[in-house]
Amino acid sequence: MAKLLATFVVVVFFLGLAATTLAGDPDMLQDICVADYKSLQGPLRLNGFPCKRPENVTADDFFFGGLTNPAGNAAVGSVVTPASVENLPGLNTMGVSMARIDYAPWGVNPPHTHPRAAEVIFVLEGSLDVGFITTGGGNNTLFARTVRRGEVFVFPRGLVHFQKNNGGSPAAVVSAFSSQLPGTQSVAETLFGAAPPVPSDTLARAFQIDAGTVELIKSKFPPKH
Numbered sequence: 001m002a003k004l005l006a007t008f009v010v011v012v013f014f015l016g017l018a019a020t021t022l023a024g025d026p027d028m029l030q031d032i033c034v035a036d037y038k039s040l041q042g043p044l045r046l047n048g049f050p051c052k053r054p055e056n057v058t059a060d061d062f063f064f065g066g067l068t069n070p071a072g073n074a075a076v077g078s079v080v081t082p083a084s085v086e087n088l089p090g091l092n093t094m095g096v097s098m099a100r101i102d103y104a105p106w107g108v109n110p111p112h113t114h115p116r117a118a119e120v121i122f123v124l125e126g127s128l129d130v131g132f133i134t135t136g137g138g139n140n141t142l143f144a145r146t147v148r149r150g151e152v153f154v155f156p157r158g159l160v161h162f163q164k165n166n167g168g169s170p171a172a173v174v175s176a177f178s179s180q181l182p183g184t185q186s187v188a189e190t191l192f193g194a195a196p197p198v199p200s201d202t203l204a205r206a207f208q209i210d211a212g213t214v215e216l217i218k219s220k221f222p223p224k225h
């Protein structure tokens with residue numbers, strides 16, 4: 001009986017260890033696997049992208065020049081420019097990516113989550129009020145503070161978080177992610193801009209507001225397709 005129990009404990013330990021090890025993008029099985037976007041024209045679909053043939057790989061596959069300049073600003077006053085596996089093919093299987101976020105004065109990067117990545121930001125310019133909120137098991141605790149030029153803040157994987165430029169001049173950060181494609185679910189857009197739409201009575205009950213208010217919010221988030 002004691003032996004059985006010991007075996008059980010060992011098995012549970014290793015299952016836990018395996019779960020920890022696999023709690024990010026899958027590990028790479030070769031030096032490089034540059035994403036072959038052309039493969040998407042064929043029928044093959046898999047987790048990530050197939051690799052380009054080695055003879056077709058060049059240094060440019062590991063380069064992206066798109067974070068050089070500040071991006072223009074959207075309605076909420078921020079723009080995220082990703083450097084992910086979708087525009088930097090050399091990131092395929094590497095388990096990391098980056099982004100640049102530019103904020104207009106008082107601009108907000110609205111509450112959102114990255115289901116596949118933790119995020120570390122480095123403030124290039126300006127000063128931001130940032131925060132993340134733990135799950136219900138963590139009592140929905142808000143951890144928030146101000147971060148300034150040259151400082152770093154981390155948003156745990158999967159948790160809802162946001163940034164707000166707390167000044168009257170532009171701000172910018174560089175973000176590093178623990179996934180080649182972190183995925184972004186913006187809370188408001190996900191719920192109020194989905195297509196087909198999430199039923200208004202469902203949202204009215206969930207937010208404990210009337211359907212008219214739900215329609216008003218929906219009108220701010222026209223579906224993208």
Ligand SMILES: *[C@@H]1O[C@H](CO)[C@@H](O)[C@H](O)[C@H]1NC(C)=O
Binds near residue numbers: 038052053055056
């Ligand atoms: C690889 O490069 C060769 C020669 O440039 C080209 O003909 C071929 O289409 C390329 N293959 C792929 C899969 O890109």
Ligand SMILES: *[C@@H]1O[C@H](CO)[C@@H](O)[C@H](O)[C@H]1NC(C)=O
Binds near residue numbers: 138
């Ligand atoms: C959540 O709140 C309860 C009640 O105050 C407390 O006992 C528990 O430790 C809190 N849990 C966390 C993860 O903070």
